[in-house]
Amino acid sequence: MKPLEFLEPETLEEACSLIAKHKDEARLISSGQSLIPMLQQRLITPAYLISIRNLPGLDYIKESADGLRIGALATQRSVEMSEVVRRKLPLLAEAVHAVGTVQIRNWGTIGGSLAEADPTGDPPPALLALGARVKAKSIRGEREIPLSEFFVDYLQSSLEPDEILTEIIVPYPPPKTGGAYIKDVVRAGDTGIVTVAALVTLNGGRKVKEARIVLGCQSTTPLRALKAEKAAAGKRPGDSLDDVIAAAQADSDPAPDVLGSVEYKSYLAGIRTRDALRLAISRAIAS
Numbered sequence: 288m289k290p291l292e293f294l295e296p297e298t299l300e301e302a303c304s305l306i307a308k309h310k311d312e313a314r315l316i317s318s319g320q321s322l323i324p325m326l327q328q329r330l331i332t333p334a335y336l337i338s339i340r341n342l343p344g345l346d347y348i349k350e351s352a353d354g355l356r357i358g359a360l361a362t363q364r365s366v367e368m369s370e371v372v373r374r375k376l377p378l379l380a381e382a383v384h385a386v387g388t389v390q391i392r393n394w395g396t397i398g399g400s401l402a403e404a405d406p407t408g409d410p411p412p413a414l415l416a417l418g419a420r421v422k423a424k425s426i427r428g429e430r431e432i433p434l435s436e437f438f439v440d441y442l443q444s445s446l447e448p449d450e451i452l453t454e455i456i457v458p459y460p461p462p463k464t465g466g467a468y469i470k471d472v473v474r475a476g477d478t479g480i481v482t483v484a485a486l487v488t489l490n491g492g493r494k495v496k497e498a499r500i501v502l503g504c505q506s507t508t509p510l511r512a513l514k515a516e517k518a519a520a521g522k523r524p525g526d527s528l529d530d531v532i533a534a535a536q537a538d539s540d541p542a543p544d545v546l547g548s549v550e551y552k553s554y555l556a557g558i559r560t561r562d563a564l565r566l567a568i569s570r571a572i573a574s
């Protein structure tokens with residue numbers, strides 16, 4: 288078997304040329320936390336690893352007119368601890384805080400969390416609820432992809448094999464918006480059984496004008512819970528959320544595994560959607 292070659296480009300342009308040259312034979316590696324276990328288990332057998340970890344200038348978090356811009360190589364920990372993320376996008380800070388342990392977050396990159404396209408990943412549901420989009424670069428140019436079109440299937444994104452995810456753009460939510468991220472785990476630090484990201488905007492009073500609800504661990508991709516969103520519209524604090532629970536259960540589409548049966552996971556998705564919605568409404572009122 289040919290030995291694995293580890294390539295370390297010094298610029299983004301050089302990385303784009305290398306991935307274009309080796310395409311299907313190569314994999315990009317940022318922090319390797321998801322990739323290395325896949326290599327160890329022989330789930331993937333690339334001939335080349337192209338390390339983007341040390342590419343300069345891709346680990347920023349900066350404000351811009353149309354939202355917060357986060358470089359793909361920003362670590363999960365730097366996103367979680369960022370003062371501007373906590374102030375402007377607390378839902379994102381809460382979701383990233385739910386990733387594994389501090390050691391994992393110190394190392395893992397936000398770009399890797401998205402490119403991995405793992406339906407159990409914590410940042411994706413929050414970023415999807417926030418209406419984020421990503422920038423992808425290749426030797427053919429640069430394009431933006433809304434996250435609503437990014438997650439295609441289990442561990443599969445809409446990135447082309449020669450594209451590098453370089454930036455995440457997260458629009459600022461309107462005033463009177465609140466969010467909540469809830470994750471159910473068996474043990475602290477585990478991946479979720481069910482995760483829910485809820486983002487609600489009130490109509491000026493205390494009534495929900497718009498709700499975005501995304502379920503994780505409930506399908507092959509993070510799942511927009513459209514029925515639950517519809518049921519949540521018009522709700523006020525103190526209203527029964529039984530119809531939201533039923534709608535989220537209908538939205539969920541989990542697979543059975545060691546963490547639970549289809550029935551258990553769907554049941555939990557409904558209950559946790561209600562909890563996340565309640566918390567998001569109270570935070571929107573307090574904002």
Ligand SMILES: Cc1cc2nc3c(=O)[nH]c(=O)nc-3n(C[C@H](O)[C@H](O)[C@H](O)COP(=O)(O)OP(=O)(O)OC[C@H]3O[C@@H](n4cnc5c(N)ncnc54)[C@H](O)[C@@H]3O)c2cc1C
Nearest residue numbers: 315317318319320321322387395396398399402408409452
């Ligand atoms: C013990 C453990 C526990 C964990 N627990 C959680 C958890 O609770 N929640 C959670 O969300 N995650 C968890 N993770 C995953 C972790 O957060 C990873 O860091 C993250 O999912 C992937 O980021 P990475 O930088 O390590 O990417 P890598 O492992 O380097 O790459 C992952 C995939 O994305 C591709 N890729 C990476 N960066 C780019 C890019 N910029 N452009 C295009 N493709 C790219 C790679 O080719 C590869 O296919 C855990 C990991 C471990 C090891």
